[in-house]
Every structure is written in C-alpha cells, then in structure tokens.
Amino acid sequence: xxxxxxxxxxRVADHGALLVTRDQGAVVRGELLRVxxxxxxxxxxxxxxxxxxxxxxxxxxxxxxxLVEIGRDAFRDRVRLVAARNEVQKLANLVLxxxxxxxxxxxxxxx
Amino acid sequence: MAGVxxxxxxxxxxxGRLEPAEIVTASTEVLAAEQGEAASLLFAALRDYPAxxxxxxxxxxxxxxxxxxxxxxxxxxxxxxKRGRCPPPLRAxxxxxxxxxRATPVGPKESLGDVITSDVFSEFEVERASGAVSPxxxxxxxxxxxxxxxxxxxxxxxxxxxxxxxxxRLAAVLAALEDCDEITLDFQGVEHVxxxxxxxxxAWSETHGVKVLCVNTSPETDAYxxxxxxxxxxxxxxxLRSPDFLTPGLENVLKSEAQDVADRLVxxxxxxxxxxxxxxSGLLIMFAxxxxxxxxxxxxxxxxxxxxxxxxxxxxxxxxxxxxxxxGLAQSIASGSNRELASRLQRGESALALAKAPLLxxxxxxxxxxxxxxxxxxxxxxxxxxxxxSGNESLTLYRxxxxxxxxxxxxxRGWQGTWITMIIDxxxxxxxxxxxxxxxxxxxxxxxxxxx
Numbered sequence: 001x002x003x004x005x006x007x008x009x010x011r012v013a014d015h016g017a018l019l020v021t022r023d024q025g026a027v028v029r030g031e032l033l034r035v036x037x038x039x040x041x042x043x044x045x046x047x048x049x050x051x052x053x054x055x056x057x058x059x060x061x062x063x064x065x066x067l068v069e070i071g072r073d074a075f076r077d078r079v080r081l082v083a084a085r086n087e088v089q090k091l092a093n094l095v096l097x098x099x100x101x102x103x104x105x106x107x108x109x110x111x
Numbered sequence: 112m113a114g115v116x117x118x119x120x121x122x123x124x125x126x127g128r129l130e131p132a133e134i135v136t137a138s139t140e141v142l143a144a145e146q147g148e149a150a151s152l153l154f155a156a157l158r159d160y161p162a163x164x165x166x167x168x169x170x171x172x173x174x175x176x177x178x179x180x181x182x183x184x185x186x187x188x189x190x191x192x193k194r195g196r197c198p199p200p201l202r203a204x205x206x207x208x209x210x211x212x213r214a215t216p217v218g219p220k221e222s223l224g225d226v227i228t229s230d231v232f233s234e235f236e237v238e239r240a241s242g243a244v245s246p247x248x249x250x251x252x253x254x255x256x257x258x259x260x261x262x263x264x265x266x267x268x269x270x271x272x273x274x275x276x277x278x279x280r281l282a283a284v285l286a287a288l289e290d291c292d293e294i295t296l297d298f299q300g301v302e303h304v305x306x307x308x309x310x311x312x313x314a315w316s317e318t319h320g321v322k323v324l325c326v327n328t329s330p331e332t333d334a335y336x337x338x339x340x341x342x343x344x345x346x347x348x349x350x351l352r353s354p355d356f357l358t359p360g361l362e363n364v365l366k367s368e369a370q371d372v373a374d375r376l377v378x379x380x381x382x383x384x385x386x387x388x389x390x391x392s393g394l395l396i397m398f399a400x401x402x403x404x405x406x407x408x409x410x411x412x413x414x415x416x417x418x419x420x421x422x423x424x425x426x427x428x429x430x431x432x433x434x435x436x437x438x439g440l441a442q443s444i445a446s447g448s449n450r451e452l453a454s455r456l457q458r459g460e461s462a463l464a465l466a467k468a469p470l471l472x473x474x475x476x477x478x479x480x481x482x483x484x485x486x487x488x489x490x491x492x493x494x495x496x497x498x499x500x501s502g503n504e505s506l507t508l509y510r511x512x513x514x515x516x517x518x519x520x521x522x523x524r525g526w527q528g529t530w531i532t533m534i535i536d537x538x539x540x541x542x543x544x545x546x547x548x549x550x551x552x553x554x555x556x557x558x559x560x561x562x563x
Contacts, residue, residue, distance in 0.1 A: 020399035056481040087547040
C-alpha cells in the first residue's frame with residue numbers, strides 16, 4: 001500500500017441492500033472507477049459490510065472486473081477491501097483469484 | 112473444514128471432554144451443516160457416552176430436531192433403533208413426537224394450501240422413493256382438426272400432471288400440441304392442481320399463441336387458474352383464492368429486473384411464513400441468479416418467462432416454479448462463445464450437467480458460472496428437491512438419508528426453454544453462508560487474500 005496517501009472510503013451499501021445482478025455490479029463498478037480516477041494516488045477503502053445479500057455475479061462484476069480494468073498491481077496498491085463477514089471475504093477473494101487465473105491464460109483446467 | 116471440526120467434536124464426546132449441554136449444541140450444528148457422516152459418528156459416540164444423563168440430552172436433541180423437522184427425528188430414531196440402544200423412555204418420547212407430527216391437522220377445507228400440501232408431498236416421496244420418476248412417459252391427450260382446418264387439442268388434466276413429477280409428461284404433451292390454435296384442459300374429477308404445471312402451460316400458450324380453455328374445473332382449480340392468469344379465462348368461483356398461500360399472480364420475469372422479481376417473491380413468501388435472515392438471503396440469491404440467467408441466456412427470442420411461488424405455511428414448504436421458453440441450456444452453450452464448453456457438448460456431455468457445474472459458463476471468461484450451482488447446492492443442503500427440464504433432458508436433485516441423489520433422464524419431445532421447479536423445506540435453513548464458504552475456485556487460481 002502506498003504510504004503518505006489519504007484514504008477514501010467507498011461504501012457499497014450506499015448503492016443498495018440487495019445487490020445481486022451483473023447490471024447492478026456494473027453500475028457500482030462505474031462509481032468505484034470514478035472514485036479511483038478522481039482521487040489520484042489515494043487508497044480507496046471499499047467497505048463491503050452493510051449489504052444483506054451479494055451474489056457471485058455481482059461481486060465479480062464489481063471487484064473482478066475492476067481488477068481486470070486497472071490491473072492486479074494497481075488494485076492491490078490502491079484498493080483496500082473491508083468486510084467483517086467470512087462468507088463475503090471468501091466470495092470477494094474467490095472472484096478476484098478466478099479473475100487473476102483467467103488473466104494468466106485460458107489453458108488452465110477448470111474444476 | 113466443518114467436517115474436521117465435527118469429527119473433533121466426536122472425539123471430544125468419546126473422551127468425555129464435552130459437557131452435556133455442548134453435546135446438544137454440537138449435534139444440532141452437525142445436522143444443520145448437513146455433515147451426514149459426522150452426524151452418524153456423533154450419534155454413535157453419544158451411545159457410548161459414559162455420563163448418566165445421555166438419554167436426557169438425546170431427548171433434548173430429538174425435541175429440537177422434531178421441532179425443526181420430523182424427518183430428522185426419524186433419522187435419529189432409526190439410527191438409535193439400529194444400534195439397539197434406544198432406551199424405553201426415549202422410545203416412548205420419540206413415538207409421541209412422531210405421532211404428533213403425523214397427526215398435525217391439515218386444517219379446514221378453506222386452507223387450500225395445506226390440503227394440497229399433504230397430498231403432494233406424500234405422493235412425491237412415494238414416487239421418488241420407488242424410483243418411478245419417468246419424465247418421458249407421455250400423458251394421454253387428443254389432437255383433432257376442425258372443418259376449418261384448425262388443429263385443436265384436448266388434455267385430460269390430472270393432479271399429477273401439474274406437480275413436480277409431471278413436468279416431463281406435461282412437456283411432452285405440450286410439445287405435441289404446439290401447432291394447435293386452441294387446447295382444452297379438461298379438469299374432470301380433479302380437485303387440486305399445482306402452480307408448476309399451470310405456470311408452464313401459461314408460458315407455453317403465450318409463446319405459441321395457443322388459446323387455452325378450461326372446462327370441468329373445481330373451485331380450487333378456478334382459484335389457481337385465476338392466479339396464474341390465463342388470458343380470457345374468467346373464473347366463476349374464485350372465492351377460494353386466498354393470499355394465505357398463493358402469490359397473487361405470476362411474476363413476468365421479462366418485464367422486471369432480476370433483483371425486483373427476487374425481492375417481490377421473497378417479500379410475499381415472508382408475508383405468509385416468517386423466514387430467518389440466512390434463508391431469506393438464500394432465497395433472494397437463488398431467485399435473482401435464476402432470473403438473471405433467463406435475462407442473459409434465454410435469448411432474444413424468449414417471449415414468455417414467469418416465476419410463481421406457493422407457500423404451504425403449516426407444512427413449512429415452499430414450491431417455486433421459474434420457467435422460460437427461450438433457447439434452452441443446450442443451445443445457449445452451443446451458440447455461446449465458450450468453444451471448449453461447446454465442444455464438450457458436441458462430444459455428448461449433458462447440457463444440464465455442464466450448466467450445473469460451477470465455473471462453467473457459455474461466456475468466454477472462466478470466472479463466472481456459479482448461478483445454477485449455488486441454487487442446486489442450496490436446495491440439496493436444505494433437504495429440498497430441484498427439478499430442471501431443458502430441451503430433451505431432465506435433472507432431478509434431492510437428498511435422502513444423508514445422501515445426495517442426482518439423476519438425469521431423457522424427455523420425449525422436451526421443453527423448449529428452461530423449466531425449473533423447486534420444493535424448499537422452510538423448517539430447514541437455506542445455508543448460503545456454508546455454500547459460499549465452500550464454493551470451488553479455478554484449479555489454477557492462487558489463493559491470494561485481498562483483505563490482508
């Protein structure tokens with residue numbers, strides 16, 4: 001994480017309590033990317049708590065595609081994920097790692 | 112790993128290091144987590160537990176289980192009887208608990224949902240237990256040509272034709288009548304019908320422009336037809352329609368966003384039967400994913416897609432039907448941009464098996480494809496039943512005696528599109544947290560922690 005930068009908080013819950021579709025994920029991703037652009041080198045803390053229900057589709061659309069768009073290093077450098085619930089952490093890590101594997105190449109096997 | 116934790120609990124019970132109160136908690140946790148093998152070991156350990164108050168604790172567990180689900184209590188009963196270690200007081204208590212369950216009143220006649228439920232679920236159990244599910248068996252129907260050259264069909268509707276077991280038979284009948292201008296559904300002698308079959312008929316009739324006439328209907332059938340909303344059908348006796356057990360109508364999936372359909376369905380269900388937070392989330396996720404699958408995969412040619420739910424408050428059951436008349440799973444895979452998946456289909460792999468597997472999607476990316484997998488996992492862990500018909504295949508999933516059953520069967524003249532019917536046990540949780548925590552990842556993916 002970069003040092004000497006401000007932290008901008010991005011609360012996913014501000015976009016709804018029921019976030020389940022890819023379309024919804026795309027809208028929230030657009031907002032997240034806008035915040036990332038507007039705040040230059042600052043760290044953006046993405047708070048995933050406060051949302052009742054996530055789906056893998058939404059999470060992939062929001063986080064997975066953000067990682068693809070800005071790249072792994074920039075994602076790790078500028079995005080800090082925050083979630084208290086284990087299953088939310090698992091879901092977020094899952095879609096991000098799947099995206100990383102996908103970026104590495106299509107030849108790998110699927111489970 | 113939940114399984115390991117439960118085995119450790121077993122070890123602690125065996126070594127006498129678990130307090131009686133903890134045994135109760137551990138047992139219910141094991142069962143709630145659907146760790147069938149661990150549960151069996153735990154009960155075996157309880158048998159040997161040296162403390163004098165084991166029977167009292169087992170009774171407490173059984174009371175808890177009987178409260179949650181009689182079928183669980185029966186499992187425990189069988190387990191203890193098999194070991195010949197069921198003390199007489201416990202046996203008496205079990206008998207009383209199970210007798211109470213069997214004697215649960217189905218309610219007065221006006222409580223249509225309960226009357227129907229007591230029929231449908233007992234019959235369903237018998238059919239699947241005997242292995243007699245045969246979706247390819249065609250039900251009788253007539254097809255004739257009028258003097259004006261128009262085709263007409265007549266289908267004698269039976270109760271069984273509209274329930275989850277009748278999906279294949281009904282699909283075959285409707286496929287044979289696609290060129291008809293009009294079909295008559297004859298409900299002679301039928302008192303009860305189910306939303307799954309009627310919802311599918313509704314979608315089929317709208318897609319093919321077939322007029323549906325209903326004759327010899329009972330008051331109960333009138334109520335269902337009214338709710339499902341057959342165009343031009345005016346029920347004469349819809350006095351039995353009650354918000355207590357039916358959703359007030361079909362959800363037209365094509366006219367709403369997936370999250371709105373899911374939200375409305377769950378709100379309605381919750382209105383009739385209180386839901387725990389996790390089950391509520393599970394239902395929302397399942398409905399949203401299945402409806403979004405229709406939006407994304409059914410194709411632009413889809414003209415009808417509906418969702419309908421029925422709650423059986425006293426039996427704590429929920430039936431949900433989600434149906435579309437789009438391209439179906441096989442064509443979606445064949446025409447999708449994931450060539451590897453398409454070639455596996457060409458090599459003869461089941462389209463339904465491919466669609467159900469995690470991380471397989473007709474889209475080119477390898478990151479997605481959890482929707483149908485999550486839905487089926489939720490139903491299996493809940494103890495419910497899931498049946499899907501698409502094209503010429505059907506898939507049935509359920510769990511019995513701790514074992515998962517999965518069967519694929521051919522469907523003669525199958526369903527154009529995708530037709531899902533689910534039976535959910537509202538006494539058991541829909542464990543979305545467990546499903547998420549055990550979601551498989553790509554084999555070659557790293558396990559980076561983005562929260563670190």
